[in-house]
Amino acid sequence: MKRSEIVQARNRAIEMLRRASIAITAEEAADLEVADFGLGRLESEGLEIVVYVNNDRYCAKELVLFPYQTCPEHKHPPVGGRPGKQETFRCRAGEVYLYVPGTPAPAPKAKVPGEHYTVFHEIVLRPGDQYTLPPETLHWFQAGAEGAIVSEFSSPSVDEADVFTDPNVKRIPIVED
Amino acid sequence: MKRSEIVQARNRAIEMLRRASIAITAEEAADLEVADFGLGRLESEGLEIVVYVNNDRYCAKELVLFPYQTCPEHKHPPVGGRPGKQETFRCRAGEVYLYVPGTPAPAPKAKVPGEHYTVFHEIVLRPGDQYTLPPETLHWFQAGAEGAIVSEFSSPSVDEADVFTDPNVKRIPIVED
Numbered sequence: 642m643k644r645s646e647i648v649q650a651r652n653r654a655i656e657m658l659r660r661a662s663i664a665i666t667a668e669e670a671a672d673l674e675v676a677d678f679g680l681g682r683l684e685s686e687g688l689e690i691v692v693y694v695n696n697d698r699y700c701a702k703e704l705v706l707f708p709y710q711t712c713p714e715h716k717h718p719p720v721g722g723r724p725g726k727q728e729t730f731r732c733r734a735g736e737v738y739l740y741v742p743g744t745p746a747p748a749p750k751a752k753v754p755g756e757h758y759t760v761f762h763e764i765v766l767r768p769g770d771q772y773t774l775p776p777e778t779l780h781w782f783q784a785g786a787e788g789a790i791v792s793e794f795s796s797p798s799v800d801e802a803d804v805f806t807d808p809n810v811k812r813i814p815i816v817e818d
Numbered sequence: 819m820k821r822s823e824i825v826q827a828r829n830r831a832i833e834m835l836r837r838a839s840i841a842i843t844a845e846e847a848a849d850l851e852v853a854d855f856g857l858g859r860l861e862s863e864g865l866e867i868v869v870y871v872n873n874d875r876y877c878a879k880e881l882v883l884f885p886y887q888t889c890p891e892h893k894h895p896p897v898g899g900r901p902g903k904q905e906t907f908r909c910r911a912g913e914v915y916l917y918v919p920g921t922p923a924p925a926p927k928a929k930v931p932g933e934h935y936t937v938f939h940e941i942v943l944r945p946g947d948q949y950t951l952p953p954e955t956l957h958w959f960q961a962g963a964e965g966a967i968v969s970e971f972s973s974p975s976v977d978e979a980d981v982f983t984d985p986n987v988k989r990i991p992i993v994e995d
Contacts, residue, residue, distance in 0.1 A: 727876070729876075734839075
C-alpha cells in the first residue's frame with residue numbers, strides 16, 4: 642500500500658468512528674491500522690483496526706469496515722501451546738454479514754469478493770448483536786452498504802499466526818512511500 | 819433493593835446508553851444488572867452493568883454510572899489457581915475518577931461516599947481514555963456530574979470472589995418485592 646492510501650483510509654475510518662460517537666485518542670487515531678492483507682485492493686478486501694488492549698490475558702479492538710469491505714477468510718490456530726484465539730464480534734454500527742462453517746446461505750447477503758472463500762453459513766449482525774466464534778473456526782465477514790463498526794473482544798491476539806484461505810495474503814502490511 | 823427501584827434504575831441506564839449511541843438488545847436491556855452491593859444506597863454506591871460476554875478466556879461489559887455514583891473499593895483475588903482478574907476500563911461517555919494505590923490526590927475530584935475507602939491515587943478518564951489494572955489492585959471509581967459509561971475488557975469475571983473493603987457489601991443482590 643502507498644502511504645497516501647493508508648492516510649486516506651485512516652481518515653475515513655476516524656470519521657466513521659466519530660459519526661458513531663466512538664471516541665478514540667489522538668494517539669489511537671495516529672496508530673489506526675489499515676490492513677490490505679497484501680492484496681492491493683483495500684476497498685474490497687481490507688480492514689481498519691484500533692487496538693485498545695492486547696495483553697497476555699485478553700484483547701479488545703474496534704474494527705471499521707467501509708461499505709462492502711471484507712475481512713478475508715481465515716482462522717486462528719493454537720499458538721505456543723495455547724488454544725487458538727476465541728473471538729466475540731459485537732456490531733456497534735451498520736450491518737455485518739459473518740460467514741462460518743455450516744449450512745450455506747441460499748442467497749448470501751455479502752458479495753463474495755474473490756475465489757478464496759469456502760464457508761457460507763451466514764450470521765447477520767446489526768447494532769447490539771454479537772456472535773462468539775470458537776477457536777480454529779474458519780470465518781470471513783463483510784459490511785453492508787453503510788459500512789460497519791464491530792467491537793472485537795477476544796483472548797490474546799497474535800495476528801501473524803492467522804491462517805488465511807487465500808495463499809496470497811500477507812497479514813503484516815508492506816508500506817511504500 | 820425493591821423491584822421497583824431496580825426497574826427505575828434499569829430504565830435510567832438504558833436511556834443513558836441510548837443517548838451515548840450504544841446499542842443493546844431487548845434481552846440485554848431486560849437483564850441489565852442493577853447492583854447496590856447490599857448497601858441500600860444505590861444513588862451513591864451502585865453500578866449498572868450489561869455483560870456482553872463472560873467465558874473461560876475473557877469478559878466484556880458495559881458499566882453505567884449515574885452522576886456521582888460510585889463503585890465501592892474492592893480487588894479481585896486469585897480464583898481456582900488462576901491469577902486475579904485483570905481489567906481495562908475504557909471511558910465511552912462522561913467522566914470517571916478512578917482510584918488506585920499510590921500517591922494520594924491532594925484534592926480528589928470524587929466525593930468520597932463513605933468510610934471504607936483507602937486508596938486515593940487518582941486517574942481521570944474522559945471519552946477515549948483507558949486504564950489497565952493489574953490483578954489484586956485495590957480500586958474504586960466514581961462518575962462525574964454527567965454520569966459515565968465505561969467499557970470493561972478483562973480476564974474472566976467471578977464477581978462473587980471480589981473482596982470489598984466495606985465488610986457490609988454483599989456483591990450478589992437481594993431483591994425484595
